Amino acid sequence: MTDTTATGAEGRTHSSTNRRDIGIKKRYAAERRFKAYGIFAIVLGVTFLCILLWSVVSKGYTAFFQTEIQVPITFSEEILGTPQDAAENETKLLMANYPQLARDGLIRLLGIDPEDRQAVTAANGLISQGVRTELRDIVMSDLSAIGTTQEVWLYASSQLDSALKGQYDLNVPENRRPISDLQLRYIEELEAKGAIAQNFNWGLFTSGASSRAETAGVGVAIIGSAYMMLIVLALALPIGVAASIYLEEFAPKNRFTDLIEVNINNLAAVPSIVFGILGLAVFINWFGLPRSAALVGGLVLTLMTLPTIIIATRAALRAVPPSIRWAALGLGASRTQTVFQHVLPLAAPGILTGTIIGLAQALGETAPLLLIGMVAFVADYPDTPLDPATALPVQIYMWANEAERAFQERTSGAIMILLGFLALMNLTAIFLRRRFERRW
Amino acid sequence: MSTFTIIAIVLLIGAIGATLGFRRGSALRAEGGRKPHSRPVYHASYVFTWGVIPALLVLSVWLIASPILNELNVRGDFPEGAVAEANLTDDLAYGIVESIGSGLRALPESERETVTAETPIAEAVPLFRQYGVPVASASADWMIPLAIERNAFQDISRWAMTLVVIALAAIGTFHGYRGIRTRLRARNKVESVVNSMLVIASSIAILTTVGIVISLVSESADFFARVDPWTFFFGTVWEPRFAAAGSGGAEGQFGLIPLLAGTLYIGFVAMLVAVPIGLFAAIYMAEYASNRVRSVAKPLLEVLAGIPTIVYGFFALVTVGPFFRDLSAQISGLLTGDYSAFIQAQSVLTAGFVMGIMLIPFVSSLSDDIITSVPGSLRDGSLGLGATRSETIKKVVLPAALPGIVSALLLTASRAIGETMIVVLAAGVAANLTINPFEAMTTITVKIVQQLTGDLEFTSPQTLVAFALGITLFVITLCLNVYALYIVRKYKEQYE
Numbered sequence: 005m006t007d008t009t010a011t012g013a014e015g016r017t018h019s020s021t022n023r024r025d026i027g028i029k030k031r032y033a034a035e036r037r038f039k040a041y042g043i044f045a046i047v048l049g050v051t052f053l054c055i056l057l058w059s060v061v062s063k064g065y066t067a068f069f070q071t072e073i074q075v076p077i078t079f080s081e082e083i084l085g086t087p088q089d090a091a092e093n094e095t096k097l098l099m100a101n102y103p104q105l106a107r108d109g110l111i112r113l114l115g116i117d118p119e120d121r122q123a124v125t126a127a128n129g130l131i132s133q134g135v136r137t138e139l140r141d142i143v144m145s146d147l148s149a150i151g152t153t154q155e156v157w158l159y160a161s162s163q164l165d166s167a168l169k170g171q172y173d174l175n176v177p178e179n180r181r182p183i184s185d186l187q188l189r190y191i192e193e194l195e196a197k198g199a200i201a202q203n204f205n206w207g208l209f210t211s212g213a214s215s216r217a218e219t220a221g222v223g224v225a226i227i228g229s230a231y232m233m234l235i236v237l238a239l240a241l242p243i244g245v246a247a248s249i250y251l252e253e254f255a256p257k258n259r260f261t262d263l264i265e266v267n268i269n270n271l272a273a274v275p276s277i278v279f280g281i282l283g284l285a286v287f288i289n290w291f292g293l294p295r296s297a298a299l300v301g302g303l304v305l306t307l308m309t310l311p312t313i314i315i316a317t318r319a320a321l322r323a324v325p326p327s328i329r330w331a332a333l334g335l336g337a338s339r340t341q342t343v344f345q346h347v348l349p350l351a352a353p354g355i356l357t358g359t360i361i362g363l364a365q366a367l368g369e370t371a372p373l374l375l376i377g378m379v380a381f382v383a384d385y386p387d388t389p390l391d392p393a394t395a396l397p398v399q400i401y402m403w404a405n406e407a408e409r410a411f412q413e414r415t416s417g418a419i420m421i422l423l424g425f426l427a428l429m430n431l432t433a434i435f436l437r438r439r440f441e442r443r444w
Numbered sequence: 445m446s447t448f449t450i451i452a453i454v455l456l457i458g459a460i461g462a463t464l465g466f467r468r469g470s471a472l473r474a475e476g477g478r479k480p481h482s483r484p485v486y487h488a489s490y491v492f493t494w495g496v497i498p499a500l501l502v503l504s505v506w507l508i509a510s511p512i513l514n515e516l517n518v519r520g521d522f523p524e525g526a527v528a529e530a531n532l533t534d535d536l537a538y539g540i541v542e543s544i545g546s547g548l549r550a551l552p553e554s555e556r557e558t559v560t561a562e563t564p565i566a567e568a569v570p571l572f573r574q575y576g577v578p579v580a581s582a583s584a585d586w587m588i589p590l591a592i593e594r595n596a597f598q599d600i601s602r603w604a605m606t607l608v609v610i611a612l613a614a615i616g617t618f619h620g621y622r623g624i625r626t627r628l629r630a631r632n633k634v635e636s637v638v639n640s641m642l643v644i645a646s647s648i649a650i651l652t653t654v655g656i657v658i659s660l661v662s663e664s665a666d667f668f669a670r671v672d673p674w675t676f677f678f679g680t681v682w683e684p685r686f687a688a689a690g691s692g693g694a695e696g697q698f699g700l701i702p703l704l705a706g707t708l709y710i711g712f713v714a715m716l717v718a719v720p721i722g723l724f725a726a727i728y729m730a731e732y733a734s735n736r737v738r739s740v741a742k743p744l745l746e747v748l749a750g751i752p753t754i755v756y757g758f759f760a761l762v763t764v765g766p767f768f769r770d771l772s773a774q775i776s777g778l779l780t781g782d783y784s785a786f787i788q789a790q791s792v793l794t795a796g797f798v799m800g801i802m803l804i805p806f807v808s809s810l811s812d813d814i815i816t817s818v819p820g821s822l823r824d825g826s827l828g829l830g831a832t833r834s835e836t837i838k839k840v841v842l843p844a845a846l847p848g849i850v851s852a853l854l855l856t857a858s859r860a861i862g863e864t865m866i867v868v869l870a871a872g873v874a875a876n877l878t879i880n881p882f883e884a885m886t887t888i889t890v891k892i893v894q895q896l897t898g899d900l901e902f903t904s905p906q907t908l909v910a911f912a913l914g915i916t917l918f919v920i921t922l923c924l925n926v927y928a929l930y931i932v933r934k935y936k937e938q939y940e
Contacts, residue, residue: 031832038834042728045721049745049808052801056748059763060755246645254639255646266929268649273855273925274918275862277889278656281896281914285659289902307652314649340635368752371864371889375896397754404758404869412762419755430750 060416060423066169067417070205070218071160073131073194075109078153079143087147102139106131106158113199114190126186130194132159134219157203162217162410164191168202171409208417212383213394213402217410220403222418224382228298228393229367235302235389236309236366241359243306244313245348251314252321253343272311279308280372288376295377299389304376305366312365316358320351325444353440360433364426370397396422445606450503454613458496461617465491468624482630490630493637494620499613503605510601518594523586530584540583544591545598547572547579561589660918663902663911670905676700676912682875682886684895684906698909700916702875706885710796710871711860713881717800718860719853722807729808730815731837742809749805757869760798765789765870768797772882787882790872796881799866806856814848814935815841847935851928858924862917864889888913 084100107128108118116123135158142156143149163182166172168191178185194200211221247264255261283304287293293300324347332342373379378398386393394402400422403415469484482490518541519534527537548559550572559568568588569579624630668676679699725745729738772787787793818841826836842849872884873894895910902908 031835035832035834038837039728039732041724042732045724046728046741046745048721049725049748049801049804050741052804053744053748055763056751056755056759056801059759063762243645243648246642247649248646250639250642250646254642264646264649266926267653269929270922270925271649271652273858273921274656275859275864275889275921277862277864277892278660278914278918278921281892281911282652282656282659284896285663285911286655290659310649310652338631338635340638364750368750368754370752370754371868371893374893377897379897397752400754400758401865401869404754404761415758419758422752423755426750426752 057423060419063413064416064418064420066171067208067413067420068205069169069202070207071165071168072157072201072203073110073160074155074157074199074201075106075113075131076153077105077109077139077156079105079139079150080108081151084143084150087150097143098140100140100143102136103128103133105139106135109156113197114193123186126184127190130161130164130187130190132161132216132218134159134214134216137219157201159207159218160200162408165218166409166413167191168200169413171413208414209421212385213381213399214383217406217408217414220411220414222396222399222421224385225394225396225399225418226421227385228301228378228382229396231298231386231389231393232302232305232395233363233367235299236306236363237359239303239306240309240313240362244310244359245317245355247310248314248317248321249343249348252318253347254339268311268314271307272315275371276308276369277371277375279304280375282307283372283376294390294392296380296382296392296394297390298386298393300376301373301378301393301395302389304372305369308369308372309362309366312362313355313359316361317351317355320354320358321347323354323444324350350442353436353442357433357437360429360436364429364433367429368397368422368426370395370401373398374401396425445602447503447507450606450609451500453610454496454499454503457610457613457617458492461495461621462488462492464621465489465624468621469630472624472626478626480626481628486630486634487624487628489634490624490628491617491620493634494623495613495617497637498616499609502612503609506601506605506609510598510605514594514597514601517597518590521590521593526584526586530582532582536580536582537587540580541587541591541594543577543579544568544572544583544587545594547575547577548591548595550575550577559588561592563588656918660911660915663908664915666902667905667908667912670908671698676909680877682891684909698905698912699875700888700913702877703886703888703891703913704916705877706792706871706875707861707887707889709879709881709885710792710799710867710887711857713792713796714799714803714860715853715857717797718803718807718856721800722804722856723811723849725804726808726811726815727837727842730812731833731841742812745805745808747805748802749809751802753802753863753865754869756798756802757865757867760794760866760870764798765791765794768794788872788884790870790884792871792881792883792885795867795871798870799860799863802863802866803856803860806859807852810852810855811845811849814845814852817848818844847931851931851935854924854928854931858921858928861924862889862921864893868893888917892917 083104085096089096107124110127110131111118111124114127116127118124138158139156142154160168163172164187167174167183167188172181172183174181174183174188191200207219208221209226210223211219212224214220247268251261251264255264283300287300287303288295328346328350329342332346333339337345373395378394379402380392380394382392382394396418400415400418403411403418406412406415466484466488469480469482469487472480472487473484480487515538519538522534522537527534530537532540547568548556551559552575555571559571565583565585565588569583572579676698677700679697680701681697681699682702683697683699725741729742733741766789768787768791769785769789773783773785776786777783822840822844823836826840827833831839867887867890871886871890873886873890874884875886875891876883878885892910892913895907895913
């Protein structure tokens with residue numbers, strides 16, 4: 005018994021010393037290294053994603069809050085005229101000096117001598133010049149406000165806003181920062197009075213383009229994008245589905261269908277800016293459609309999205325098992341009836357998913373829209389798709405070129421809104437796929 | 445009547461016809477005797493098709509033809525020599541007539557009579573401006589009667605169109621309704637119409653390509669008539685001076701080489717970042733990862749592909765660019781004691797790096813598909829002979845997948861070349877010709893955007909050059925795509 009174990013052990017040592025060194029250790033090390041490269045690559049990719057998102061969110065979340073100052077405004081008849089005058093002559097009311105109302109209210113609140121020009125200028129620099137529309141809306145909606153004094157929350161200027169959000173280094177010498185010492189003192193006074201607050205920035209969602217950061221918003225851009233998405237949906241979905249049905253269910257295998265097929269695959273890979281050139285040359289220059297219109301943008305994005313929808317729809321149609329078609333045909337349905345009454349309903353979830361993903365792509369697209377003139381300063385909501393409009397990503401592009409600190413914050417905020425929409429659409433697509441997907 | 449109203453009326457007539465058709469079909473069925481060939485719903489569609497489709501076809505032809513006829517008519521009436529005298533081209537003169545026409549329409553009812561064919565232009569123009577229609581200063585007296593003539597033509601054409609289209613819808617509906625009888629093969633007829641619509645829908649893809657090619661070729665032909673193709677394709681200086689209208693002498697220098705070099709250089713840097721990361725990620729996910737890791741990592745990487753490029757551009761502009769600049773300042777400070785940045789904030793490196801991040805998911809998901817489609821038997825054979833997994837991958841799987849991976853890389857490269865927003869924000873606009881990746885270079889796409897935003901004139905080479913750049917870009921990416929798709933097709937056949 006002991007013998008055998010001894011010889012066994014001996015035999016093992018013998019063979020291991022004699023074994024040819026085939027570098028197994030090295031090979032295993034290489035194996036581990038290779039695997040580590042893979043893990044490293046994935047980690048790196050995910051890290052980039054996190055840095056990207058973090059850099060946007062950390063810069064942008066403050067855009068959802070806007071500093072406002074509560075000022076007692078006296079709607080004096082001296083400046084606005086009496087309510088009777090106002091009712092008769094609206095232009096006077098429209099052109100009245102509203103910023104002065106705000107300035108007077110603020111210096112009264114801070115107890116500044118109206119003759120001290122420097123102090124008045126400093127105080128005036130705290131409130132946004134956008135108060136004109138804010139106060140005008142109050143007066144225009146209710147003429148009886150004239151002559152009264154009301155507490156009104158006014159937008160603070162973008163400098164004050166950025167200072168309170170800690171975006172300026174306040175320790176540098178006074179002449180190197182946009183907020184003066186005097187203004188800092190006023191801010192402290194206002195804070196002590198509780199007349200300054202960071203409120204949720206609804207204006208970001210409702211306003212249009214503005215040269216002042218505090219009154220600029222993406223509301224108009226969102227409407228422009230929404231028009232375009234509706235146009236894309238109304239055109240690309242039916243055309244895309246019809247084309248896919250033909251190619252997948254009816255098309256004979258010949259030169260023509262082969263050409264279409266190659267074409268669609270190619271179009272999916274054509275740079276988006278080329279579609280912009282197409283839109284400019286064909287829709288604007290030849291057909292004479294208006295520049296900057298949501299209609300043209302929608303048409304260009306439709307052509308861009310079509311290949312995506314066609315490819316997704318064909319995959320969905322292909323996934324419907326042939327037995328469904330045979331059964332329908334066997335019961336006497338025509339080919340058209342088979343496709344429209346049996347295959348298409350079964351493929352619908354897949355088609356819908358593909359369409360949503362295509363729409364999400366179109367929503368984030370910028371380059372072609374720049375060429376058809378959507379880089380426009382649009383402050384009013386477009387009433388029809390033929391009015392000048394802009395789109396969410398284009399608005400981001402325009403803000404990204406502004407130097408002011410407050411615009412950078414808004415750019416990031418707008419990006420967060422855009423990414424929010426995209427996430428919503430993609431999650432809907434994933435949900436639809438999970439909920440309705442059938443495996444045969 | 446507006447076009448939308450006309451369409452609505454046509455659809456309404458069609459709908460009424462369809463209801464009547466349905467009733468008649470049901471009545472045929474109830475009558476007994478021979479059973480009708482089609483179900484009532486097909487009779488309804490049959491009537492609807494007859495009512496709506498011819499009417500809408502005529503409507504669209506009319507809408508396209510009428511302005512063209514109108515323009516030809518007005519141009520024929522231009523007084524001899526007057527156009528040349530006013531230093532205009534026929535196109536410009538017609539444009540002015542058009543704006544006078546819309547000015548006339550903008551006048552309120554009460555003032556419309558004040559402008560007649562005899563009114564001098566100097567009196568009419570301020571009136572138009574008052575109602576928000578600017579008219580070019582080159583306008584002349586003889587244009588007002590022409591504008592009135594044009595508006596009259598428009599009015600008559602619109603009335604005639606309304607009458608004809610609605611009449612056609614009514615006649616068509618009536619004809620369709622009259623045609624309904626027991627033996628009518630309504631279903632087959634409706635189906636053949638549906639089928640031809642499907643064919644039309646799928647030809648839109650071809651029409652798009654044709655539209656791209658025609659628009660690019662016609663406008664670039666215009667450009668090459670003004671600028672020698674040789675100096676465009678082989679010129680090394682890009683300096684298109686913005687010339688005012690009519691000052692024909694001020695021609696810029698349009699050299700493609702610096703733009704092409706910038707495009708390829710930035711694309712190359714992007715591929716340097718994207719290919720190793722993407723390829724290794726794909727290999728890991730296809731060959732090593734458990735299902736759980738895969739189901740988390742793959743969607744996470746694909747999020748990178750779903751982020752709009754404008755976001756990457758902004759990221760490069762405010763985060764990556766300044767980071768590289770400050771980093772280089774620190775490095776040069778440590779090495780030489782001089783804290784000046786040698787990487788510019790807008791540089792080939794910044795743009796290429798960020799574009800590389802964007803391209804990671806393209807490389808990884810395309811190669812992932814290709815690697816997983818390599819048959820398992822090849823792997824099993826190699827592992828069975830004692831190779832380790834990495835050896836199997838390096839010596840068996842990757843060589844087998846090579847054509848597919850090459851085509852994936854070509855597709856990615858084509859995307860890098862056509863990418864616009866990242867380079868617009870991060871690469872800079874100076875057309876340098878340099879090999880230093882720390883300096884700014886510019887790309888074809890940046891220049892297309894730059895030449896085509898703002899005021900456009902389809903007659904100046906400064907605008908038209910964008911189409912020549914566009915066709916260059918289109919041809920390059922088309923070649924890459926076609927070649928890549930060709931390889932993929934061949935490769936698929938090999939293993940299917």
